[in-house]
Amino acid sequence: xxxxxxxxxxxxxxxxxxxxxxxxxxxxxxxxxxxxxxxxxxxxxxxxxxxxxxxxxxxxxxxxxxxxxxxxxxxxxxxxxxxxxxxxxxxxxxxxxxxxxxxxxxxxxxxxxxxxxxxxxxxxxxxxxxxxxxxxxxxxxxxxxxxxxxxxxxxxxxxxxxxxxxxxxxxxxxxxxxxxxxxxxxxxxxxxxxxxxxxxxx
Numbered sequence: 260x261x262x263x264x265x266x267x268x269x270x271x272x273x274x275x276x277x278x279x280x281x282x283x284x285x286x287x288x289x290x291x292x293x294x295x296x297x298x299x300x301x302x303x304x305x306x307x308x309x310x311x312x313x314x315x316x317x318x319x320x321x322x323x324x325x326x327x328x329x330x331x332x333x334x335x336x337x338x339x340x341x342x343x344x345x346x347x348x349x350x351x352x353x354x355x356x357x358x359x360x361x362x363x364x365x366x367x368x369x370x371x372x373x374x375x376x377x378x379x380x381x382x383x384x385x386x387x388x389x390x391x392x393x394x395x396x397x398x399x400x401x402x403x404x405x406x407x408x409x410x411x412x413x414x415x416x417x418x419x420x421x422x423x424x425x426x427x428x429x430x431x432x433x434x435x436x437x438x439x440x441x442x443x444x445x446x447x448x449x450x451x452x453x454x455x456x457x458x459x460x461x
């Protein structure tokens with residue numbers, strides 16, 4: 260009797276595992292592709308960045324153990340930097356806006372029928388800021404346009420380093436997408452930390 264009970268229990272567990280794997284595989288196939296989403300803000304004391312992300316999920320059909328594959332997140336970036344600095348010996352307020360792009364890669368796994376875990380590699384992060392897209396205003400008395408042009412590259416480099424730092428922190432922890440739903444192959448709805456997001460298929 261005990262042996263039959265054990266075997267019956269094992270069969271139930273095996274059956275549930277197979278159902279879970281099949282559900283995860285279905286979700287992985289549905290998610291496979293490129294999805295564009297909304298803006299996420301990374302706030303800071305002096306630098307506030309907006310990140311508009313595009314997710315490219317690549318489903319690895321040849322992996323029998325995990326329902327998932329590689330992922331690349333490309334983003335359009337815009338940021339506003341505002342701070343009090345000392346230029347020469349003169350205290351000054353500086354306001355600068357920048358725009359650019361970023362890219363980071365990693366892996367993703369469909370855990371069950373409505374949960375996806377994304378694990379990114381922060382060391383793959385690449386950021387490019389457009390020098391022609393920046394604007395700079397400052398209160399330094401007598402600052403000429405030539406002086407502003409000289410100051411811009413230094414501030415742009417500093418802002419790029421700060422954005423890289425912020426994004427590496429953002430991408431260093433796994434992204435857990437809960438309550439994932441693919442609707443008509445056109446929208447991907449999910450939650451992260453109880454916040455709702457919606458992506459649109461490209």
